[in-house]
Amino acid sequence: MSKLKNEWFDWVKALLIAFALAFIVRMFFFAPIVVDGPSMQPTLHNHDQMIVNKFIYNVSEPERFDIIVFHATPEQDFIKRVIGLPGEHVAVKDDVLYIDGKPVKEPFLQEIKDQKKPNQTLTGDFKLEEIPGGYETIPEGYVLVLGDNRNNSADSRVLGLIPEDTIVGKTSFIYWPLDRFHMLDF
Template sequence: MEKIKSEWFDWVKALLIAFGLFFIIRTFLFAPIVVDGPSMMPTLHNGDQMIVNKFIYRMQEPDRFDIVVFHASDRKDFIKRVVGLPGEHVAVEDDVLYIDGEKVEEPFLQERKEKKPSYQPLTGDFQLEHLPGGYETIPDNHVLVLGDNRINSTDSRILGLVSMDQIVGKTSLIYWPLDRIQTIHD
């Protein structure tokens, strides 16, 4: 009888440790997210399931073109691409991205630019100071984010800049559906 109690105790202990590890990993390290909508097409598709690295920005700052998950509201997380970093001025004119007045290539948009009609803008012209907040440069601890599907994306052009406190983490690994398994590179 004592052996059965000991075995049960060992099983319960193992399960508690497993649930504890799962909770720690899910809360502080990695979490799954599902892409909802077309705003990151063609890079990400509606329904793509991805892993969010929640701890990377505790060790480093975001890089330009990182794909991040952030809290857009209390109930909704968005997935967008970091385009502008602290201290920078961002503008788009004739579908060309300018950072501090210098042209910056966006290779992930090339396919979309080639397929769009010549009369239809991909992004639409804007300057940082005309976005919500009216900043001349991006303040510390903030980034400017845009969706890859610029004509169908709720991003910094509407929401304003995203604070680092809102960012959940970086995502670059699609694990589902099976035919879309890949790591996204800038």
């Protein structure tokens, strides 16, 4: 009877340790997220399931073109692409992204640009000064984000700049559906 009791105790202890480790990993390192809506198409599709690296920005800063998850409201997280970094001026004119007045290629948009009709714009022209907040450069502690589906995205053009302390993490791995299973290139 004592041997059976010890075996049960070992199993309970192992399960408690496993749950504790899973909780720690989920809370502080990685978490699943489901893409909700078309704002990141064609890169991400509605209902893609991804893993968010919640730890990475504890050891590094967001970089241009990172795909991040952030708290848009207390109840809702958004997923968008980092376009502008602290100290930069951002503008889009005639579907060309300008950072500090220099054109920057956005290779993840090339497929969409190739398919658009003449006189159709992907991204309406805007300057940093025109988005909520009216900044001339992005202040420290903030980033400017845009969805890849520029004509159907609630991003910094609507929300304003995103405080870095609202960023949950970076995502670059789609694990479901299986036919979309892959790491993103940028």
